[in-house]
Amino acid sequence: MSSDKIKRGGAAETARSTNPVIAGFFPDPSVCRVGDDYYLACSSFEYFPGVPIFHSRDLAHWRQIGNVLDRESQLVLPESTTSSGGIYAPTLRYRDGRFHLIVTNVSGGGNLLVTATDPAGAWSEPTMLPGVPGIDPDLAWDEEGTCWCTVAGIGQVRLDPESGKTEGEAQRIWSGTPGAKAPEAPHLYRIGDWWYLMIAEGGTERGHGVSIARGPAPDGPFEACPANPILSHRSTDHPVQNTGHADLVQGPDGSWWMVLLGARPGGGTPGWHGLGRETFLAPVSWVDGWPVVGELSTQLPDLPWPLHPFPAEPTRDDFDDLELHPRWVSLRRRPAELCTTAERAGWLTLRESGGSLDDLNVTFVGRRQQHFSCEARALIDPAEGRGGLAVRLDEQHHYEIEAGNGSVQVVARIGPLRTVVAQRAVPAGPVILGVQVHQTDAVRDSRTGPDTVSLGVVEPDGTLTVLAALDGKYLTTEVAGGFTGRVIGVYAATGTVRFDWFDYEPIGG
Known part of the structure; x- marks a missing residue:
């Protein structure tokens, strides 16, 4: 599958009159x-x-x-x-x-x-x-x-x-x-x-x-x-x-x-x-x-000075530069032998360290989730291993869709429980994986979670075939504890996997 099949990655709107002024997991300013x-x-x-x-x-x-x-x-x-x-x-x-x-x-x-x-x-x-x-x-x-x-x-x-x-x-x-x-x-x-x-x-x-x-x-x-x-x-x-x-x-x-x-x-x-x-x-x-x-609102008051919005940044990273954008973070370290854009031009190459996102030393590269409703997609070539696209809170709370050996599977880790939620065969070669997060529109009862995390495969026509839709409340600190927020990114579970591009966009503005 060619990476040109789906051209995504427009410019994110940066003009902002809303609070937070820096959205997502950016605490202790x-x-x-x-x-x-x-x-x-x-x-x-x-x-x-x-x-x-x-x-x-x-x-x-x-x-x-x-x-x-x-x-x-x-x-x-x-x-x-x-x-x-x-x-x-x-x-x-x-x-x-x-x-x-x-x-x-x-x-x-x-x-x-x-x-x-x-x-x-x-x-x-x-x-x-x-x-x-x-x-x-x-x-x-x-x-x-x-x-x-x-x-x-x-x-x-x-x-x-x-x-x-x-x-x-x-x-x-x-x-x-x-x-x-x-x-x-x-x-x-x-x-x-x-x-x-x-x-x-x-x-x-x-x-x-x-x-x-x-x-x-x-x-x-x-x-x-x-x-x-x-x-x-x-x-x-x-x-x-x-x-x-x-x-x-x-x-x-x-x-x-x-x-x-x-x-x-x-x-x-x-x-x-x-x-x-x-x-x-x-x-x-x-x-x-x-x-x-004064009032702390989700809408900023009119500021009594000129505004200086920055030019919009692309939502898509094609991994064409030797250095990753500063928004990308890894777990604990990022050695070049495990994470590099230099090995195959225009691709991010990840090599296995830990065997899964349950492990402390897994090879993972991600960016913070910054919108209540958003979508992330990545094109993965798993010819030499297994890896995928994940929504991570910590080692015991994460959802991912993983590709390799002619199949994809959705995995959910919630506390001590780890389960394969869904599986599907896919043609040999690169595949586009997708994650959508949708904010809850209405509270049905007291247990209604804040959002739904859907994981699946992107078809050649650009549509996402959802393999599993999971409750987002299990990827929050109210459930998991701790001080962090969600990070959406890519990882290697076994062998070597390569990613041609990664795209993150808000849904609904």
């Missing part, structure tokens, strides 16, 4: 402004390369320009790294002509710091920070140039960002709201006459919220805002839930804004979100020296 430009980094957990970084000119339109940790010397993720391990909660800051990013690798060495003059890279080799405890590290500099590192807990220590050495023991400076669990995600700012310490608390599930305190110095003492939490959607029916892990930034006109993570659950009870925690934008005003968060 940290933002900084440099002149007229904005840069934002997110957590990446078990995926390589790590810490996706985005650029914007208007806070509404964002384009991924790279990944901060894009070399194995920077990002050590042992094969034992399970899903939702790895890279947690970066803080991105700019000072004296240099970008600083501090982050935690919970699976390989703890806290680390990298720098760059160009946020698109290359970033430095990491400076390890053995004296910085815990997770969610933040960086802030006072007027004397002292660097303060604040961590989840909420502890704080003075840090020399050049050497990685700390001064003294970490001190507890604030514990958040009494009775609220998991004070984390601290960010420290000097605004006017005060130092403000903003945190997340309540856990990153439905009880998540943003609280803030202020004090006369970077190390306090801090008084809590009387209106804490300044943002939370707990115990509401708001379409955006799990709101927290926020960072403050000024807009082009000097107004204040907040980027934060949130989730958009769907279906029945308790509501399930498959896209993961996403990056949202909310307005902030100041009343009596305290920030007041």
Whole structure:
């Protein structure tokens, strides 16, 4: 079957007036402004390369320009790294002509710091920070140039960002709201006459919220805002839930804004979100020296400055370049001997490592699902092995359609259960595999899932013959646990498999 049979892959519309401003599994946003430009980094957990970084000119339109940790010397993720391990909660800051990013690798060495003059890279080799405890590290500099590192807990220590050495023991400076669990995600700012310490608390599930305190110095003492939490959607029916892990930034006109993570659950009870925690934008005003968060809506307000949408990017990747687009991620590492576009021109070649998506070391390359309803297709040549197209949440929760030996099969892994749901013979040679995700239109009962994941074979006329339609709620963190969202991609199960192209498009706009 020729790859020219079906020409897909138009340009995705990038003009955006909706929230989230970065859709899909892009949690824990940290933002900084440099002149007229904005840069934002997110957590990446078990995926390589790590810490996706985005650029914007208007806070509404964002384009991924790279990944901060894009070399194995920077990002050590042992094969034992399970899903939702790895890279947690970066803080991105700019000072004296240099970008600083501090982050935690919970699976390989703890806290680390990298720098760059160009946020698109290359970033430095990491400076390890053995004296910085815990997770969610933040960086802030006072007027004397002292660097303060604040961590989840909420502890704080003075840090020399050049050497990685700390001064003294970490001190507890604030514990958040009494009775609220998991004070984390601290960010420290000097605004006017005060130092403000903003945190997340309540856990990153439905009880998540943003609280803030202020004090006369970077190390306090801090008084809590009387209106804490300044943002939370707990115990509401708001379409955006799990709101927290926020960072403050000024807009082009000097107004204040907040980027934060949130989730958009769907279906029945308790509501399930498959896209993961996403990056949202909310307005902030100041009343009596305290920030007041305006409405967080799925529709952005009219911004009081010119919009700068980026040119639309193709939805199809033909694997013509030696380097994969930064949107592509793999599990834990991406050695060239297992994943390359250089071996057969215009094809992505994957070689077996683990035997299936159940394995920690499977060879997998994917991109985040960013739309409630979407379709992905890929042309696979399985002449030398077996492989396929998958929707993955973690090792124990994934659906895939796999080709090889003259047949295709749909596999579902849900917790401890793995089953072949459907099989079909196909002609020898390349075959186009397809996945469609359709958002649930109506809740029939409390158990109705958020969407349906359909997997099948694309016929020569371009239609998808569905072999299985599966409930999407089993590929959500409400079922599986953890901190990640869905990634749709291709993999090798046995031998060597090659992919001519991969196409991802939203359904219905």
